[in-house]
Every structure is written in structure tokens, then in C-alpha cells.
Amino acid sequence: MLTMRGATKDMLQFLFGRKAQTAGFLSRLGRNQAANTLAIMAFALIPLIAVAGSAMDMARLYYVKSRLQQACDAGALAGRKFMTGQTLDSASTARANEFFNNNFRDGMFGAETTSFNPSVLSDGQVRGVAATTVPMTLSAVIGARPITLNVSCQAKLEIPNLDIMFVLDTTGSMGDTNPGDTVSKIAGLRTAVLSFYDTIEAAKRATTRVRYGFVPYSSTVNVGTLLRPEWLVDRWTYQSRVQNGSTPGGSTTRTTDNSYSGWKNTSGSVVTTTSSSRGESCPTPANENFSSPTVEKLISQDGTTKVYEQTQTINGTQYSSSFSGGLCTITKRVWNNYVQTRTRTEKPCTRNCTTTSNPTYSWIYKPVEFPVSGFKAVGTDGAVVGGVVTYPMFSDTQGDVTVTWNAANACIEERQTVRQTTYPSIPEDAYDMNIDMVPDPARPETQWKPFLPRLVYTRKGMNNWYYPDWPSNSNTQGLWNYYDNAACPTAARRLNGITRSDLNTYLNSLQPRGYTYHDIGFVWGARLLSKSGIFAGDNTSAPNGGDIDRHIIFMTDGGTDTRVGVYDAYGLSALDRRRTSTASTPSDSDQNTIVANRLGALCTEAKRKGMTVWVIAYGTSLSTMLSNCANEGKAFQANDAGALNDSFRNIATQIARLRVSK
Structure with a gap:
């Protein structure tokens, strides 16, 4: 230097x-x-x-x-x-x-x-x-x-006081697996919600209140045991049946008994293949050119004993199906000149030769009013716990029919609605779309109704919705026999704190089942979150006196998918027609349009009430319907489980108000 x-x-x-x-x-x-x-x-x-x-x-x-x-x-x-x-x-x-x-x-x-x-x-x-x-x-x-x-x-x-309501699609397709994933959609959802919870809880201060609520949905919601008894009707009408007389039973005596050998193939072939897929229904394809004629001939006789040979030739294509846990398996059998034989041995009847038959009942299939107040027993917190009601002389025997309605299956039918297609705003008399209306015990149209598949019957069949009252000797199937057509999701949860262990247990209880009715899930998410509705007493303020940020996280894996043969929150749509014209049986497309438009109106109303709406399209495209439902910049598309986890984490960090601390 x-x-x-x-x-x-x-x-x-x-x-x-x-x-x-x-x-x-x-x-x-x-x-x-x-x-x-x-x-x-x-x-x-x-x-x-x-x-x-x-x-x-x-x-x-x-x-x-x-x-x-x-x-x-x-x-x-x-x-x-x-x-x-x-x-x-x-x-x-x-x-x-x-x-x-x-x-x-x-x-x-x-x-x-x-x-x-x-x-x-x-x-x-x-x-x-x-x-x-x-x-x-x-x-x-x-x-x-x-x-x-x-x-x-x-x-x-750092987080403010938070009320977070998860509205979760748990329809049958949630049992499917997205391309590239190794776990089902429902498993990916469970992991993502836990990750969200971990992020929020890690940022929570000791004085901050954070509550979580859940509304799993399909064609209805399981909210019955969250309600007070005065919010439920005492009587309600279901598409059911009543006895219309009977034919007395009797006794018949036979003179011979038959025994059969097993079938043995002698020529021809049969090829069996199976295919499986996850979905929300499991239709069986129609058989193709199927026939199985049987011919019989006497081949020996020894006194009163006769031996016959039966030959059966089978050709064509035959289908069968099975449905379990959201998995549909189709079995196809192609028969080509399949020949099989067996023997029938006929001997005189020596014991138990008299047969007694029960009475045969006839029925009128029609709307029937039932008392349902027996399901309104109250628990210690003042909410309904459900009950067991026996309806006598109702089934195809003279035995009683016992119906149980409790937390495991306490789904509901909605209150009064309107018949229209578009919803530029929510009609005043559409009580089912009113987020904050408290039911009036003196006005049943403002109250909710128990969802009781055990009382609901088809008419001529699942594809033949005969509209007027139908007298018949036929014993048609009740809706409870159809896995997806009377689905009741896991019980919803009101806003409250929850431990990670309890959350994990709850998420594991979510099971894929049913069809996709977005509006019923969303309206109940908004009802449970609202500060001025049926739970206003719990939702208005936090113990620390601070403001509350209210969020709806709405996740679905698909577009609207309704079916007129489904017993849903509006009854048996093919017959009750509460949201569609009574002039004819509605189509699935008609209902899909109505549900999509109703969702849009409900999303707008929730945002107007100060709720922040987040939307995640999981394994499906982020449609205009879903994107418009969310607040600006708060809609996500997740093609797989990893992206779903990222979406939930992204939402959590935005909710948590990320900031520099030093």
C-alpha cells in the first residue's frame, strides 16, 4: 500500500x-x-x-x-x-x-x-x-x-383462528387408482388430509383456535345425528308398498322323489374370461344368442324305479357380474355346442311327501306415509341419536320389518325445493338451498327427513319406473338391496378440534360408494361452517376474541353423475320428481344439469357469506363448473396422489399466512 x-x-x-x-x-x-x-x-x-x-x-x-x-x-x-x-x-x-x-x-x-x-x-x-x-x-x-x-x-x-370444513367426494370412483399411482384415490386423499393437518398444527400458536369439520358426500349426506329433534319431521312419505290381500297357503302331496347325477361334458367347448374395473355401478351385459335346451329319455326301469338321461346343448354368449367394494367384475362365457349329460332317477316318495306353502301376498306399490318420530331419541348433547322402529305387516311374509337409523346410516332427505333448471340466484322457497334457515317445527316443509332405504321399493324394476300406483303380486326388490343406489356415506363431523390419531381413524372410515351429487355435499359444508345458521351458537366467535377465518375445501374426483334410479336426498328421483317436471321420468342428463347449476349458486352464496372456497379436482379435469366455484386463484387440479398432497399443502400454507419472523 x-x-x-x-x-x-x-x-x-x-x-x-x-x-x-x-x-x-x-x-x-x-x-x-x-x-x-x-x-x-x-x-x-x-x-x-x-x-x-x-x-x-x-x-x-x-x-x-x-x-x-x-x-x-x-x-x-x-x-x-x-x-x-x-x-x-x-x-x-x-x-x-x-x-x-x-x-x-x-x-x-x-x-x-x-x-x-x-x-x-x-x-x-x-x-x-x-x-x-x-x-x-x-x-x-x-x-x-x-x-x-x-x-x-x-x-x-402463523395462523389466525380457523374453521376449516372439508367437503369430500367419497363416491364409488374414489376406489379407483389414478394412472401412475400405486394407491387408490381414497388412500391418497387420507394421506393428503393428514399432511394438511400436520402443516396447520405445526403453525398453530397456543392461543389460536383451529377447528376441523367434515362432510363426506355421494347422493346424500350422513348428518342426522348432528341435528336437534325439532329439526326432523314426525311423519314422511316414501315410495313404498302396502299389502293388498293374500292367497292362503296350502299343502301338496307328491308321489315321487327325484335324484340327479352331476353333469358330464361329452363334446363342445366353453371359454371363460373376466374383466374388472372400478366404478359406481356394475351393469350386466345382455346375453348374446344364448340357448340351453334340454331333452330327456328313459334309459332303464326296475319295478317302480325309472332312470332317465338328460342331454343339454348350450350355445351363445352368457354374462354375469359381481360388485364388491366399488370393484365391478364381469364374467363372460362363450359356449360352442357344449353338450353335457346327467341322469335323473325317479322313485316312489316314502317320507316327507307333503309340502305346506305359506300365504301369497299381493301388493300396491305407491307413496306411503310412515311415522318416523321413533328415530328422534336425544343424546346428552341435545342432538338426535336415532332409534329402531318396527313396521308390522309390511314385508312379503307376516313378519315385522325393523328399521334402524343411527350414526352409522343417519342420512337425510332434504327439505322443500323447487322445480327449475337454472339458478341465477337461490329461490326464496328453495329451503333445501337456504344455508342459514333454522327449521320451524310447525312447518314440516322446513324440516329434514330420515333417509330409509328399507322402506323404499322399485316398481316393475330398476329400469321400468311405472309411475301410477301399481297393484301386483310381484315381490320387487327394495332399494336397500342395491349397493350404490341407496348409498349413505360416513357420518359428517361438526367443527371441533381433533387429534391426529382420531383424524386418522376417521379418514380410514371413509369408504367409496354411490354417485356424485355435488350440491348436497356443498350445502351441508356451508351449513356446518356458517356463523349465522343452525350452529350459529358455536360458530360466531372464538374464546380468544379474535377473528375467525372460514374455509371450505371442496374435493371431488369427477363431474356430476346422478341416476334417476338412485334413492337420494330428494327421494326416489324416477318417481318422486321433486326437482324435475312431473310430466315424465327425468333423464340422468336433466338431473346432472340441475345439480351443476345448483352447485354454482351455492358456491356464490358461500363466498358472499365470507367463506373462502378452495376446490381440488382430483384425477379429473378442472372444469369450468369447479373452477368458478372457488375463490379467485384457489382452484387446483391434481392428477395423482402426489399432486393432491401438494395441493392440500399449498392450501395450508396460504391459509397459515406465511411470514418472515427475523
């Missing part, structure tokens, strides 16, 4: 020539006042350069450090946002570095050897440490060396 004296000498030699003698020059300078100004400037030049250079470099250092701090903050925030629970894994570390580098790159402002190291603290905060080296410019003239700058930062999630 040059000293000030050496620098002055060098400057004088530069100005006056290297052979000039310093002493002589100073003597002449003392006698020649005209040269004083130039000399003073020469002496002052070096300190002026040092001062100016230092000021400029100090400004550069300040600006670089400010940008470095901003980059550190961005990296820490990104790392915390993308963390899984309390773990800063490789993926979230990569995102932290990505955000840091986007805000401060090596070489900016001449900075060198820039570094950034994120880590996680014991309380879940992300801490970042950043450093960079800045070389000097003008200050280097006086020997200033490069300076290393160090900054640190911390980021954490």
Missing part, C-alpha cells in the same frame, strides 16, 4: 519531472505564490479520491447487503412454504435455493462466492444464512480489500 508521503512524492515527480529535487522545488514554491494552487490540488487529490471511493463503495455494500437480505428472506419463505410438516426435505431445500438464486445471483454487482444455507429449527421455522464477497472499486486505490457480507433470516407460518 502506498503511504500518503510516497504518493505525494510520486505525484510531484509526475507533475514536474523526475529530475526535480524536492528541496529545491519547495524553496521555489515558497517564493512563487502562483504555483500554490496547483500544489494544494495535487496534495488534496489523493484524500479526495479515497473519500469519494469510500462513499461509493459504502453505498454499493449497503445495496448489495439489502438485496442479499431480500434473497435470504425469499429463500427461507419458499423453504417453509414447501416443507412437508416439520421436515425440510431435499425438495423444499431445492425450492429455497431456487427462490434465493432468483433474487440474488453470483456475479451481481461484482459479488463473488455467494452462498445460501437453509435449515429447520426445532419449532418448525426455516432459518437461512447467506454470504457473498464484494470487491472494492475506487477504494482499492488506497488499498481497500474485498469485503464479505453475511446475513441471516427466518420464516414461519
Whole structure:
């Protein structure tokens, strides 16, 4: 480094020539006042350069450090946002570095050897440490060396009081597996909700209240045991049947008994194949040119014993199906001149030759009013617990029919609705779409009704909806025999705190079943969340006096899928027609349009009431219907379980108000 004296000498030699003698020059300078100004400037030049250079470099250092701090903050925030629970894994570390580098790159402002190291603290905060080296410019003239700058930062999630309502599609297709996944959709959903819970709970302060509610839905919802008894009707009409007389039984006596050998194949072939798929129904294809005629001939006789040979020839294609746990299996058998034989041995009857038959009943299939007040027993919290009611002389025997309605199957039919297709707004007399209306015990149209498949019958069949009352000797199937056509999801849960263990148990109870009626799930999610509805007493304020952020997280794996043969929240749609014209049997397409439009109106109403609506399309496209339901920027598409987990985590971090803590 040059000293000030050496620098002055060098400057004088530069100005006056290297052979000039310093002493002589100073003597002449003392006698020649005209040269004083130039000399003073020469002496002052070096300190002026040092001062100016230092000021400029100090400004550069300040600006670089400010940008470095901003980059550190961005990296820490990104790392915390993308963390899984309390773990800063490789993926979230990569995102932290990505955000840091986007805000401060090596070489900016001449900075060198820039570094950034994120880590996680014991309380879940992300801490970042950043450093960079800045070389000097003008200050280097006086020997200033490069300076290393160090900054640190911390980021954490902080949450307000939260009420979070999950409205979850648990229809039959949730038992399917998305392409690329190794677990079913319902398993992916369970994992994603637990991850969401972990993120929120990790950010919760001791004084903050966070409550979670759940509404699993398909064609109706299981909310009966959340209701007070005065909110349920005492009597209701179901598409059922009544006895219309009977034919007495009798006795018959047979004179012979028959025994058969097993069938043996003699020629031809049969090829059997099976195919399986997950879905919400399991229709059996019609047989194709299938026939199986049997001929019989006497081949021997010994006294009163006769032996006959039966020959059966089978041709054509035959189908059968089975449905279990959302999995439909179709079995196809192709018969080609398949010939089989067996023997029938006929002997005189010697014991138990008289058979007694039961009476044969006839029925009128029609709407029937039943008393249902027996399901309104009350628990210690004032809510309904359900009950067991016996209806005498109802089935195809003279035995009684016993119906149980409790937390396991306490689904409901909705209250009064309107018949229209579009919903630019919610009609005043559509009580089923009114989020906040409290039922009036004196007005049954404002009350809810028990969902009782055991009382509901088809008419001529699942594909023959004979509309008027139908007298018949036929004993048609009740709707409870159809797996998906009378589905009742897992019981909904009101807003409350929940442990991780209890949440895991609840999520494991969700089972895929039924068809997709979005409107019934959403309206009940909004009812349970509203601060001014049937649960206003619980939802208005938090114990700490703070504000409450209210969120609906609405997840579905498909578009609207209704069926007129389904017993749903509006009765047996093919016959009750509460939302469609009574002139003819509605089509599935008619109902789908109505449900989609009703969902749009309900989403608008929920947002108007201050609820934030988040939507996730899981393994399906994010349709306009679903996108419009959500608040701006709060709709997600998740094609697989990993993306679903990311979507829930993204929602959690946005709800939790990510911020820099240091």
C-alpha cells in the first residue's frame, strides 16, 4: 500500500519531472505564490479520491447487503412454504435455493462466492444464512480489500383462528387408482388430509383456535345425528308398498322323489374370461344368442324305479357380474355346442311327501306415509341419536320389518325445493338451498327427513319406473338391496378440534360408494361452517376474541353423475320428481344439469357469506363448473396422489399466512 508521503512524492515527480529535487522545488514554491494552487490540488487529490471511493463503495455494500437480505428472506419463505410438516426435505431445500438464486445471483454487482444455507429449527421455522464477497472499486486505490457480507433470516407460518370444513367426494370412483399411482384415490386423499393437518398444527400458536369439520358426500349426506329433534319431521312419505290381500297357503302331496347325477361334458367347448374395473355401478351385459335346451329319455326301469338321461346343448354368449367394494367384475362365457349329460332317477316318495306353502301376498306399490318420530331419541348433547322402529305387516311374509337409523346410516332427505333448471340466484322457497334457515317445527316443509332405504321399493324394476300406483303380486326388490343406489356415506363431523390419531381413524372410515351429487355435499359444508345458521351458537366467535377465518375445501374426483334410479336426498328421483317436471321420468342428463347449476349458486352464496372456497379436482379435469366455484386463484387440479398432497399443502400454507419472523 502506498503511504500518503510516497504518493505525494510520486505525484510531484509526475507533475514536474523526475529530475526535480524536492528541496529545491519547495524553496521555489515558497517564493512563487502562483504555483500554490496547483500544489494544494495535487496534495488534496489523493484524500479526495479515497473519500469519494469510500462513499461509493459504502453505498454499493449497503445495496448489495439489502438485496442479499431480500434473497435470504425469499429463500427461507419458499423453504417453509414447501416443507412437508416439520421436515425440510431435499425438495423444499431445492425450492429455497431456487427462490434465493432468483433474487440474488453470483456475479451481481461484482459479488463473488455467494452462498445460501437453509435449515429447520426445532419449532418448525426455516432459518437461512447467506454470504457473498464484494470487491472494492475506487477504494482499492488506497488499498481497500474485498469485503464479505453475511446475513441471516427466518420464516414461519402463523395462523389466525380457523374453521376449516372439508367437503369430500367419497363416491364409488374414489376406489379407483389414478394412472401412475400405486394407491387408490381414497388412500391418497387420507394421506393428503393428514399432511394438511400436520402443516396447520405445526403453525398453530397456543392461543389460536383451529377447528376441523367434515362432510363426506355421494347422493346424500350422513348428518342426522348432528341435528336437534325439532329439526326432523314426525311423519314422511316414501315410495313404498302396502299389502293388498293374500292367497292362503296350502299343502301338496307328491308321489315321487327325484335324484340327479352331476353333469358330464361329452363334446363342445366353453371359454371363460373376466374383466374388472372400478366404478359406481356394475351393469350386466345382455346375453348374446344364448340357448340351453334340454331333452330327456328313459334309459332303464326296475319295478317302480325309472332312470332317465338328460342331454343339454348350450350355445351363445352368457354374462354375469359381481360388485364388491366399488370393484365391478364381469364374467363372460362363450359356449360352442357344449353338450353335457346327467341322469335323473325317479322313485316312489316314502317320507316327507307333503309340502305346506305359506300365504301369497299381493301388493300396491305407491307413496306411503310412515311415522318416523321413533328415530328422534336425544343424546346428552341435545342432538338426535336415532332409534329402531318396527313396521308390522309390511314385508312379503307376516313378519315385522325393523328399521334402524343411527350414526352409522343417519342420512337425510332434504327439505322443500323447487322445480327449475337454472339458478341465477337461490329461490326464496328453495329451503333445501337456504344455508342459514333454522327449521320451524310447525312447518314440516322446513324440516329434514330420515333417509330409509328399507322402506323404499322399485316398481316393475330398476329400469321400468311405472309411475301410477301399481297393484301386483310381484315381490320387487327394495332399494336397500342395491349397493350404490341407496348409498349413505360416513357420518359428517361438526367443527371441533381433533387429534391426529382420531383424524386418522376417521379418514380410514371413509369408504367409496354411490354417485356424485355435488350440491348436497356443498350445502351441508356451508351449513356446518356458517356463523349465522343452525350452529350459529358455536360458530360466531372464538374464546380468544379474535377473528375467525372460514374455509371450505371442496374435493371431488369427477363431474356430476346422478341416476334417476338412485334413492337420494330428494327421494326416489324416477318417481318422486321433486326437482324435475312431473310430466315424465327425468333423464340422468336433466338431473346432472340441475345439480351443476345448483352447485354454482351455492358456491356464490358461500363466498358472499365470507367463506373462502378452495376446490381440488382430483384425477379429473378442472372444469369450468369447479373452477368458478372457488375463490379467485384457489382452484387446483391434481392428477395423482402426489399432486393432491401438494395441493392440500399449498392450501395450508396460504391459509397459515406465511411470514418472515427475523
